[in-house]
Amino acid sequence: MARDYYGVLGVSREATDAEIKKAYRQLAMQSHPDRNPGDKDAEERFKEANEAYAVLSDPDRRAHFDRFGTAGPGAGPGFGDAGFGSLFEDIFENFFSGAPRGRRSRAVQGEDLQYELKLALEEAAAGIDTKIQIPRLEACEACGGGGVEAGSRLETCGLCHGRGEVRRSHGFLTVAQPCPKCQGSGQLNTHPCAQCRGEGRRRAERLLAVKIPPGVEDGMQLRLSGEGSGGLRGGPPGDLYVLLRIREHDLFVRDGADLHCDVPVSFPQLALGAELVVPVLNGTTTLRIPAGSQPHAILRLRGKGMPRLRQRGHGDACYRLVLEVPHTLNEPQREALAAFESAGRSARGPLTAAFLERMKKLLG
Ligand SMILES: [Zn+2]
Ligand SMILES: [Zn+2]
Structure with missing residues (x-):
């Protein structure tokens, strides 16, 4: 079932990581769809090279392949969330211009939020312990923020082959556009989490305790670390900034x-x-x-x-x-x-x- 990945890359079974990387890079450059528009054979070679490199560049998977002759867990046509996108980026970062690819496969920190808290001057003078209600997006517990149903994984987009963009010809100009099938992510969520509908986050209202020290001034911000929006795909949450607004006093x-x-x-x-x-x-x-x-x-x-x-x-x-x-x-x-x-x-x-x-x- 599995190909001979060493043969695909044209290296010996004793090849070092550097040799494997070099061979892959050469092969991928030659067969890259950008350079071979419309060439189905080149596209196939490109996909094979990617698959071979994904296995041989990973010590665990290479050892598995050496022993059993199969790609092992995480392999296959739509291998891994992290597999293709990030791999591709690492290798090609310096070779192809254009938008960074595979971005959506990365963990992303949640957004920072701001909450405006109005205080009387007397409260600013004495300091107060209060509670504020914050509507925010929180990481979905059911899918760990990945947006994918348990037991499933993201699949590499078949239209753009995980690149996130497609090339279109306008007369003699070739223009790169975000892939319409995967919206530029390079990956497809074929089994979205039922709890969050694949968003990875859910709306929630939180009651948070806030301690305002005596002497705060109008416009100051308190940072509540990690109380902002939940992260995406396992990323950390953002922070919550409580902006203090002190009401005008009648006399002072x-x-x-x-x-x-x-x-x-x-x-x-x-x-x-x-x-x-x-x-x-x-x-x-x-x-x-x-x-x-x-x-x-x-x-x-x-x-x-x-x-x-x-x-x-x-x-x-x-x-x-x-x-x-x-x-x-x-x-x-x-x-x-x-x-x-x-x-x-x-x-x-x-x-x-x-x-x-x-x-x-x-x-x-
Ligand atoms: Zn796509
Ligand atoms: Zn979910």
């Missing part, structure tokens, strides 16, 4: 570990000093405004900001004093303010003094 704007808050104040509060109730994360505190504070001054409460990610300590809470002038005054207010103004025109601050000085110079 964040700058690193510092929090900023605008606090409206009145002129008397700035001038006389005051104690104000201001927000902090998860509560309120009292902010003391010193007498004579200027509008837009920023008062800091040390350590009342966000925790520093993976470091000790907290940033500050910063309060900007925004002077709000009343749009209307009642009568007592009007009188009080008029009395204030007439009580001490000269007793203004350094800004007024400098301005008056410069005006004086300008006017000579």
